Amino acid sequence: PKEPVAPPPTARAAITGQPLGPAIAAGPDTLTLLPPDTDVILGLWRTEALVTGKRIAKVVFSVDGKEQLIRTHAPYTAEVRLAQFPTEQVVRAEGFDDKGKSIAVDEVVVNQPRGGFRVTILDPPRGQHKGKVTARAEVSVPEERRVDEVEFRVNDKPVATLTRPPWEAEIEVPNEETVYLSVAAKLDDGNRAEDTRFLRSPSYLEEVNVDLVEFYVAVTDSAGELVRGLTAKDFQLLDRGKPQPIAKFELVENLPLTLGLMIDTSGSMASSLAEAERAATGFLSKVVKPKDRCFALTFSGRPVLRMPLTDDVEAVAHSLDDLQAVGSTALHDALVHSLYYFRGSHGQRALVLLSDGDDTSSDLTYKDALEYAKRSGVAVYAIGLNVPITSIGIRSKLSGLAEETGGRVFFIGHATELANVYSRIEAELRSRYLVAINADRTAGDKGFHPVEVKVTRSGLRARTARGYYP
Numbered sequence: 290p291k292e293p294v295a296p297p298p299t300a301r302a303a304i305t306g307q308p309l310g311p312a313i314a315a316g317p318d319t320l321t322l323l324p325p326d327t328d329v330i331l332g333l334w335r336t337e338a339l340v341t342g343k344r345i346a347k348v349v350f351s352v353d354g355k356e357q358l359i360r361t362h363a364p365y366t367a368e369v370r371l372a373q374f375p376t377e378q379v380v381r382a383e384g385f386d387d388k389g390k391s392i393a394v395d396e397v398v399v400n401q402p403r404g405g406f407r408v409t410i411l412d413p414p415r416g417q418h419k420g421k422v423t424a425r426a427e428v429s430v431p432e433e434r435r436v437d438e439v440e441f442r443v444n445d446k447p448v449a450t451l452t453r454p455p456w457e458a459e460i461e462v463p464n465e466e467t468v469y470l471s472v473a474a475k476l477d478d479g480n481r482a483e484d485t486r487f488l489r490s491p492s493y494l495e496e497v498n499v500d501l502v503e504f505y506v507a508v509t510d511s512a513g514e515l516v517r518g519l520t521a522k523d524f525q526l527l528d529r530g531k532p533q534p535i536a537k538f539e540l541v542e543n544l545p546l547t548l549g550l551m552i553d554t555s556g557s558m559a560s561s562l563a564e565a566e567r568a569a570t571g572f573l574s575k576v577v578k579p580k581d582r583c584f585a586l587t588f589s590g591r592p593v594l595r596m597p598l599t600d601d602v603e604a605v606a607h608s609l610d611d612l613q614a615v616g617s618t619a620l621h622d623a624l625v626h627s628l629y630y631f632r633g634s635h636g637q638r639a640l641v642l643l644s645d646g647d648d649t650s651s652d653l654t655y656k657d658a659l660e661y662a663k664r665s666g667v668a669v670y671a672i673g674l675n676v677p678i679t680s681i682g683i684r685s686k687l688s689g690l691a692e693e694t695g696g697r698v699f700f701i702g703h704a705t706e707l708a709n710v711y712s713r714i715e716a717e718l719r720s721r722y723l724v725a726i727n728a729d730r731t732a733g734d735k736g737f738h739p740v741e742v743k744v745t746r747s748g749l750r751a752r753t754a755r756g757y758y759p
Contacts, residue, residue: 318342320384320393329375329592329626330399332652338365338382338395345384345392353378353455374661375400375629377427377454398454402429404598404633408439408474408484414735414759418462418488426456426472426484429633432597434476442471443488462488501536501725505637505668505695506742506753507717515720516749524724524751525743537725546718547598547634548576548583549667551627552609553644553674555589559614561674564704565643570606572641572711576718577602584630585609588623589616590650598630620644621651621658624690628665638667639696639718643707645674647683655686659693663737664758668696670714675702695754728759735759 321339338348340363350358350367358367371378383394412425428436441449441458444465449458462468467490473483504526508516521538550569554562569585577583585595585605595608624642631638648655662669671687678684684700691698697717699710724742739756 318344318384318392320345320348320382320395322380322382322395322397324397325399328400328403328594329629330371331375331622331625332373333368333370334380334399335366335368336380336382336397337367338384340365340384340393342392344386346387347385349383349385351381351383354381371399373657374664375625377401379454396453400629401454402427402632403432403630404429406431406434406474406476406480406482407633408472408482410470410472410484410486413470413486413488415487416489418468419464421459421461422488424458424460424470424472426474428454428456428474428482430476434478434480437475437477439472439474442473444468445471465489502728502757503537503636503666503723503725504740504742504753505541506722506724506751507695507697507720508722508744508749508751510750511748515717517720519722519744519746521724523745524722525745526724526726527741527743528726528738530739530741533726535724536727537723539723541637541721541723542719544723545636546577546581547631547636547638548573548581548718549627549630549638549640550583550585550605550609551623551640551642552585552587552612553589553618553620553646554587554612554614554616555618555646555649556615557618557646558674561645561704562612562614565674565707566609566612568704568707568711569609569643571708572715573602573606575712576715577605582634586623586627586630587612588619588626589614590619592619592623592626594626594630598634617650618644618646618648619651620648620686621653621655623651624658624669625653625661628661628667631665631667637718637721637723639670639714640667641670641672641711641714642687642690643672643674644683644687645676647680647686659686659689662690662694663754663756665694666754666757667694668754669694670696671698672707672710673698673700674704674707676700693755695752697752724753728757 319341323337347361348365350369352369357369377400379396379398381396384392386392407429409427413422439451439456448460468488470488471485475481510516521535526533582598582600583605584598585608587593596605627640669690671691673687688698737756742751742753744751
């Protein structure tokens with residue numbers, strides 16, 4: 290019969306990229322699970338447990354408490370299957386002796402959200418719930434910090450306290466007129482963050498502007514020029530074809546911006562890379578203001594984070610110095626990696642992607658990458674460099690990314706044109722309108738909501754993301 294896997298220790302917490310260390314050890318017998326060499330892991334991940342001593346006869350590998358593979362001899366390696374998209378998960382390796390006794394165990398957390406400290410309740414959606422439901426939360430953690438505990442409370446009464454992800458608990462919704470869920474996280478430095486959601490509320494209690502979905506809208510005239518000076522009365526927003534009242538509206542000229550740069554460094558970029566570096570550096574110096582944040586990522590056969598999200602624009606610019614063009618093109622994987630670094634950030638967000646060719650080496654399909662982009666809420670501005678008109682595949686991909694996310698696509702013939710393209714992107718990012726509605730989060734509805742934004746003035750066209758997930 291299959292031996293049960295012992296539950297993990299509840300008094301320990303892991304940091305992304307750092308193992309928990311042996312939780313059970315006797316004498317010379319230890320087990321250490323090697324952490325990943327990158328902070329974003331997709332699909333299958335080959336992990337390895339280093340074992341010392343003679344008592345460990347087998348190692349059981351599991352993900353989020355579910356057993357995946359057993360190894361009965363060295364090397365104790367395994368390809369574990371992770372979630373389709375980057376999601377915070379716990380990978381565990383436990384060593385047993387030949388009688389089935391647990392000798393040592395180690396864990397690592399992969400794909401932990403990084404950024405500003407924030408708690409977001411993911412499930413259940415707002416609604417009129419009753420009985421048992423599953424509550425899930427996401428905790429965005431600043432660099433060099435870790436989560437000490439996450440507490441779930443129903444009507445301010447503690448119902449679960451967790452010290453390790455996933456941040457998920459079964460809760461009972463009491464039969465009361467008003468029920469609300471609170472999830473609070475505490476970091477190792479004592480800082481706390483909290484999110485609250487109504488699970489049942491009386492009909493007379495209005496929840497105004499508590500669950501907004503934001504759309505950043507660029508408006509152009511018949512000549513393609515950006516149009517400013519509009520008011521909320523000039524816009525109409527339809528969610529699944531139904532007009533929705535606008536709950537928030539403003540010009541985003543001075544709103545904080547989170548910006549990512551994603552630059553192709555595959556072998557075919559050799560003649561263009563120096564000019565691409567200069568143009569990107571100039572773009573950063575113009576568009577990024579003191580209250581903004583930015584990061585840079587390059588990709589060829591694999592994505593490389595050059596500089597994580599920071600308000601130090603000079604550091605990001607210097608990270609692009611002396612890039613080398615070599616290797617294949619993992620465009621799909623790099624796109625998902627780039628979008629992952631926006632997690633934990635809010636407000637106006639844009640990713641500027643530069644590539645000169647189609648994907649040749651990604652693990653992810655374009656369909657999956659596009660789906661992740663739609664879920665991210667980040668506008669993708671795609672630049673195709675010297676892409677022939679006959680290259681229908683990559684042209685279609687870049688155009689689709691921009692259209693679905695509310696960005697824009699540019700096709701240019703030479704790297705010297707990049708400075709002008711970046712100037713046009715800069716102008717648009719400072720001229721869009723924020724149009725927000727209260728989300729329609731019907732219980733159990735997790736499907737995509739197609740959205741259309743119209744400008745009521747004649748001759749004007751609105752461009753934004755094509756929808757959202759509740």
